[in-house]
Structures are given as structure tokens and as C-alpha cells.
Amino acid sequence: xxxxxxxxxTIRRLPIYLRGLILASEQGQKNISSNxxxxxxxxxxxxxxxxxxxxxxxGTRGVGYNVGKLEREIKRILKINIxxxxxxxxxxxLGMAILAFPGFGIYGLDIAAAFxxxxxxxxxxxxxxTIENIxxxxxxxxxxxxxxxxxxxxxxxxxxADELVKAGVRGILNFSPCYLLVPNTVKVITIDIAMDMASxxxxxxxx
Amino acid sequence: xxxxxxxxxTIRRLPIYLRGLILASEQGQKNISSNxxxxxxxxxxxxxxxxxxxxxxxGTRGVGYNVGKLEREIKRILKINIxxxxxxxxxxxLGMAILAFPGFGIYGLDIAAAFxxxxxxxxxxxxxxTIENIxxxxxxxxxxxxxxxxxxxxxxxxxxADELVKAGVRGILNFSPCYLLVPNTVKVITIDIAMDMASxxxxxxxx
DNA sequence: ACCTGTGAATAAGTTCACAGCA
DNA sequence: TGCTGTGAACTTATTCACAGGT
Numbered sequence: 001x002x003x004x005x006x007x008x009x010t011i012r013r014l015p016i017y018l019r020g021l022i023l024a025s026e027q028g029q030k031n032i033s034s035n036x037x038x039x040x041x042x043x044x045x046x047x048x049x050x051x052x053x054x055x056x057x058x059g060t061r062g063v064g065y066n067v068g069k070l071e072r073e074i075k076r077i078l079k080i081n082i083x084x085x086x087x088x089x090x091x092x093x094l095g096m097a098i099l100a101f102p103g104f105g106i107y108g109l110d111i112a113a114a115f116x117x118x119x120x121x122x123x124x125x126x127x128x129x130t131i132e133n134i135x136x137x138x139x140x141x142x143x144x145x146x147x148x149x150x151x152x153x154x155x156x157x158x159x160x161a162d163e164l165v166k167a168g169v170r171g172i173l174n175f176s177p178c179y180l181l182v183p184n185t186v187k188v189i190t191i192d193i194a195m196d197m198a199s200x201x202x203x204x205x206x207x
Numbered sequence: 208x209x210x211x212x213x214x215x216x217t218i219r220r221l222p223i224y225l226r227g228l229i230l231a232s233e234q235g236q237k238n239i240s241s242n243x244x245x246x247x248x249x250x251x252x253x254x255x256x257x258x259x260x261x262x263x264x265x266g267t268r269g270v271g272y273n274v275g276k277l278e279r280e281i282k283r284i285l286k287i288n289i290x291x292x293x294x295x296x297x298x299x300x301l302g303m304a305i306l307a308f309p310g311f312g313i314y315g316l317d318i319a320a321a322f323x324x325x326x327x328x329x330x331x332x333x334x335x336x337t338i339e340n341i342x343x344x345x346x347x348x349x350x351x352x353x354x355x356x357x358x359x360x361x362x363x364x365x366x367x368a369d370e371l372v373k374a375g376v377r378g379i380l381n382f383s384p385c386y387l388l389v390p391n392t393v394k395v396i397t398i399d400i401a402m403d404m405a406s407x408x409x410x411x412x413x414x
Numbered sequence: 415a416c417c418t419g420t421g422a423a424t425a426a427g428t429t430c431a432c433a434g435c436a
Numbered sequence: 437t438g439c440t441g442t443g444a445a446c447t448t449a450t451t452c453a454c455a456g457g458t
Contacts (some may be wrong), residue, residue: 007449015405019384033417042386045417046451053419061418062458079408086404093307097300103384103401108408147407171407173400177226177310179249187410189403193380194310196398197293198222200354200378201286201315203394214427240439252439253429260441268440269436 010051014074015107016041017048021071022106033064080108085145087113087169089160090152091121091131094175098149099126113145117156141168151175161188217258221281222314223248224255228278229313240271287315292352294320294376296367297359298328298338301382305356306333320352324363348375358382368395 020040024032034045041048052058052065058073059065075081086109088095095114104111115134116122122133132139140148148169152160157176164172165182174180177192227247231239241252248255259265259272265280266272282288293311295302298321311318322341323329331338339346347355355376359367364383371379372389381387384399 005448009449011406011409015399015402016386018405019399019402020386023385035417040386042388044451046453047449049418050420050450057419059418060458061456062416064417077409078405079411080405084408093304094301097304098400100300101401103399104404107401107405109401109404146411147404149404170411173404173407178230179223179227179247185412187407187412189407191398191400191403192222192226192310193305193398194308194314194316195222195226196396197311197316197354197356197380198225198285198287198314199218200380200394200396201291202218202284204286204353204377205392205394216427242439251429253431254427256440257428257442264441266440267436268434269438271439 004054006054010054011078013043013047013051014078016043017051018071018074018078018107021067021074025067025071029067031064032067032070034059036064075108083108083110084147085110085112085143086147086149087111087115087137087140087145087164088129088149088151089115089134089137089164090150090156091116091118091126092151092153095149095151096126098151098175099129109147111149113140113143137163138167146170147173149173149175154178211261213261217261218285220250220254220258221285223250224258225278225281225285225314228274228281232274232278236274238271239274239277241266243271282315290315290317291354292317292319292350293354293356294318294322294344294347294352294371295336295356295358296322296341296344296371297357297363298323298325298333299358299360302356302358303333305358305382306336316354318356320347320350344370345374353377354380356380356382361385 020037023040034048037048038045055077058070088098088111091114111129114129114131115137116131117134121131124131146169148164150160150172154176157178158180161180161182165186170186172188174188174190177195180188182188227244230247241255244255245252262284265277293316295305295318306318318336321336321338322344323338324341328338329340353376355371357367357379361383364385365387368387368389372393377393379395381395381397384402387395389395
């Protein structure tokens with residue numbers, strides 16, 4: 001199976017497996033079967049095995065997968081084995097929560113810069129990152145920052161994205177509730193925390 | 208096409224269309240073609256038409272869709288035409304950002320209660336919501352709250368989910384970075400803001 | 415006996431191409 | 437002419453069932 005195209009859905013699930021493996025690792029597990037991992041992540045064991053089979057033989061028949069090895073393999077596939085610097089744009093309520101969030105490290109992300117337009121915030125130090133004036137956004141180019149997290153108001157979103165593209169960013173995690181137009185040299189993932197909740201009532205079993 | 212099963216992917220896209228329609232509406236558009244809407248949401252026009260066709264004939268040939276009507280239809284399908292009360296559990300950095308976030312209203316969600324374990328926070332009023340002691344979580348049952356937003360530390364997540372289930376909640380938007388085990392009478396959507404970023408490097412075109 | 419890896423079968427979702435109505 | 441609605445073709449993804457190591 002190793003030479004065929006990798007399904008997007010498989011790539012989408014890899015970070016979920018990674019999260020499960022880290023959990024298992026914390027519990028002291030050295031080896032894990034697809035059945036065990038399934039319980040950690042809520043995905044069927046045959047789906048897990050199929051997903052891994054696209055990349056190689058990661059497991060041992062009769063035994064399962066080595067937790068540490070599998071973790072490294074997934075990080076390598078996702079290209080997050082080497083930590084990458086990211087810039088945060090917009091340090092409002094949500095931006096502040098993102099800065100304070102401890103979980104980015106395990107996915108190889110290092111929020112190394114933060115920008116805001118509000119003069120009162122500029123110069124403040126949050127979690128070791130000094131908030132800079134958004135007019136300095138262009139500096140990320142020479143600082144080799146290729147990733148950005150956007151947490152700006154919707155009306156500023158497209159403009160901010162344009163600036164980021166100009167500054168050479170290659171990937172954007174967008175928390176503004178809108179679709180962003182960018183050249184196809186840039187990958188955008190949008191998370192609209194309110195919108196994601198909108199489908200809950202549809203799936204809620206009728207009372 | 209009206210009588211077949213609705214694809215999950217179609218349901219997932221409906222909130223995106225809704226967001227686009229609200230944008231178009233703000234711009235003063237009364238009618239919109241699938242081509243126009245496609246530009247607002249980044250989804251192909253034929254996909255848009257196909258999605259709507261599962262539910263009925265929402266448009267007019269030669270003209271397009273009436274923005275207001277389509278908005279109402281989508282809200283009705285998603286069962287968010289009548290506003291629903293939701294409880295927020297965990298008012299840390301992220302919880303605070305969620306409380307302050309203005310966007311829930313358009314998806315028919317009203318954060319009507321907030322709970323935290325920290326005595327210093329209890330009693331504080333944020334955006335018109337008074338933070339209550341988490342020990343009072345059970346009260347949401349008689350307050351007819353069927354939806355919850357969880358923004359608690361990972362180690363408390365499963366336990367909190369269990370409490371919510373016991374309190375009669377039917378839908379949970381989970382921001383803790385873990386999979387939650389709940390009975391199938393409850394629908395969970397998990398957003399792991401760090402994890403979602405993990406697939407960016409994979410898709411980033413090589414420099 | 416146990417658990418992975420995978421071809422084959424099935425299911426789900428997308429895209430096309432155009433009929434049909436305004 | 438313009439744009440929707442949709443069957444049919446095509447593509448992608450999931451599930452099964454079991455061969456093949458340990």
C-alpha cells in the first residue's frame with residue numbers, strides 16, 4: 001500500500017493519533033495495539049491500521065506498535081519533528097488564551113512573536129513573548145517565521161492575511177469567522193469556534 | 208434528490224454557507240447565485256447547489272437564491288432557528304475568550320451560565336453571566352440547558368463530561384485536547400486548537 | 415493465540431453535464 | 437440567456453475478512 005497517494009482524511013487523523021500516543025505514553029505504555037489506541041482516540045482499529053499502512057510497517061504482528069517509535073514516525077510525516085516558529089497576530093481575549101495555551105509545543109510549534117494594533121498592549125510581555133506593533137509584521141520575513149496564528153476581528157482578517165502573505169508566511173491558522181483568499185502557495189486552516197457549535201443541535205438526539 | 212439520506216459533509220458545510228450568507232446580507236445583497244456564494248465561502252458552486260438540493264428547491268432558476276430565505280432554511284435544518292441556552296464550564300483564559308466572543312448569537316446559541324472551580328472567580332460577572340461554583344453544575348438540568356461548552360484542563364475533562372451527561376446535557380463543544388467517552392445520547396464536537404495546527408506544515412508547499 | 419497489513423468489497427462524497435424553468 | 441436542480445460518472449474513503457508474521 002506504501003506507494004499510493006495518501007488520503008487527506010488520513011493526514012487529518014494523524015494528529016489525533018499523536019495526541020492519543022502522548023496520552024498512552026504518559027500512562028507509561030511502551031507498546032500499544034490498534035485496539036488500545038482506538039480507545040484513546042475514538043477511531044476504529046482497522047481504520048488506524050489502514051492509515052499507518054500507507055506509510056510503512058510501523059507495528060509488529062502479535063505485539064502492536066511501539067509508542068515512542070510511532071510518535072516519531074507521525075511527527076516526521078507531518079513535518080513537525082523539527083520545531084517551527086509561529087507568529088501570533090491579534091492579542092485580544094482569544095489571542096491571549098492562545099499565548100497561554102501550553103499545548104502547541106507537542107506539535108512542534110513555538111509561538112515566537114506576537115503582534116497587536118492596540119498601543120496599550122505593545123511592549124507587554126506575555127509568557128516570554130513581547131507584543132510588537134503590527135506595523136512591524138514585515139519583520140517576520142527576516143526572522144524566518146513561516147507560520148502564523150490569526151486572532152483578529154473579522155473586518156481586519158483579509159487585510160491581515162494579505163500582510164502575512166507579503167511577509168512570506170506559508171501557513172495560517174485563522175480564528176476569524178471568515179474565508180480567506182490567499183495564493184495557493186499558502187495553506188490556511190480556519191477555526192470558527194462559534195460555527196463549529198452550529199451543527200450540534202442537528203446531531204443532538206431529540207429529547 | 209429530496210428523500211435520500213443527507214451526507215454528513217453537507218451538514219458540516221451548512222454553517223459555512225450560513226456565515227457566507229450573513230456576510231452577503233451585510234453587504235446588502237438580496238439575491239445570490241451559487242457562483243457568488245462560492246466566492247464568499249471557498250466552496251465550488253456545484254457543491255453548493257448539490258448540498259441545497261438534498262433539502263428542496265431553495266433557489267429560482269435564472270436568478271439565484273434569496274439570501275434571507277436561504278438563511279432561514281439553513282437555520283431550520285440545523286435546528287438553530289430557535290435560540291438555545293448553553294453552559295460554559297471552565298472560565299480560564301480560553302473560557303473567558305469564549306464568553307467575550309460575540310459570534311455565538313448568529314448560530315442561535317446563548318451562553319446563559321458559566322461555571323468554574325476557582326473560588327476567586329466565583330461570583331464574578333462577565334458579559335452579563337455570573338460565574339457559579341462548579342459544584343452547582345447539576346442545576347442546569349432544571350434550568351433546561353441542553354448544551355455545554357467545556358474549556359477545562361485535560362485532566363478534568365472526562366470527569367466534567369460525566370457530570371454534564373448526568374446533568375442531562377445533549378451536546379458538548381469540547382476544547383480540551385482529548386477524546387471524551389459519552390453515551391450515544393450525547394453528541395460531542397472536539398476542537399483542539401493546537402492539534403488543528405499540526406497538519407499545516409504537511410500541507411505547506413516546500414520553500 | 416495474537417495482532418498487523420492489505421486486497422477486495424462496499425459505501426460515501428464529488429464532479430460533470432445538461433435538462434428544465436424564469 | 438442565466439442559473440438552478442439532479443441523474444450519472446467518477447473519485448475517494450471506509451469496512452471487511454483473512455493471509456501472514458511473532
